[in-house]
Amino acid sequence: MEIMKTVEDMQQWCLIQKRAGRSIGLVPTMGYLHEGHLALVRQARQNCDIVIVSIFVNPIQFGTGEDFDEYPRDLTRDSEVLRQERVDAIFAPLASDMYPRGFNTYVEVFGDVTEKLCARSRPGHFKGVTTVCSKLFHICQPDRAYFGQKDAQQLLVMQKMVRDLNFPLEIVPVPIVREPDGLAMSSRNVYLSPEERRQALVLYQSLQEAQKLINSGERKVETIKGLIRDCIESSPLARIDYIEIYDADDLSDIEEIDGRALIALAVKFGNTRLIDNLLVEV
């Protein structure tokens, strides 16, 4: 397994792979890998000749007061895990190489997909994500890039960017991976105290309750959101950022579920903000 630390080395290596006719799968990550990331890697391993995992805590997608400095990092452990997954290359650039002095070009997607949900409390976040992913796509030239359904909004933003700008690659969605008790895997789960970790289970429980209500015939968005709110508020440590239900394809507003809908939650426990979601179809 190669570990590339400069843009130039990574780009050269990818060019060689492309010229040899090999398909490339890219798994963009910020490291501190867990089973959720490994599900992306395994999917890429099944589909592509070459699998590249990028590990880069992207400074421009963090706002002031967010956890850029504290974000967990462990390249040694990540490398070992990825070696066992038979990954071909890790791309772990320095921020100064990705954003050298004078860097001043950004890629931004507009519309509902970048104005709702996490965009409201994280202004500029998606512009940082689309800019870094555009750079990663140019550097690694993947045929496919793998994104988790856990960050459903990020996935929609990526799909829209690739479609709107004709990037010659496919965005492959991979289902959410959960801990045995239902908590969605996230690198940020390590921030939770034992009590916060216990109470955070209410996220998945509230989504399951919502699914039951929908199965029983309820379609009204406000009623379903009310049930989720009551469920989450039963946990004293939970502070709700948002509970929303939108059209699953473009995040447009809906009053009733009729087709595919996304139920999305962001809730803080202490200083840790967790997201979770459920795709429903009626």
Ligand code: PAF
């Ligand atoms: O989901 C993440 O870990 C990041 O937003 C990504 C896609 C690696 C871009 O920095």
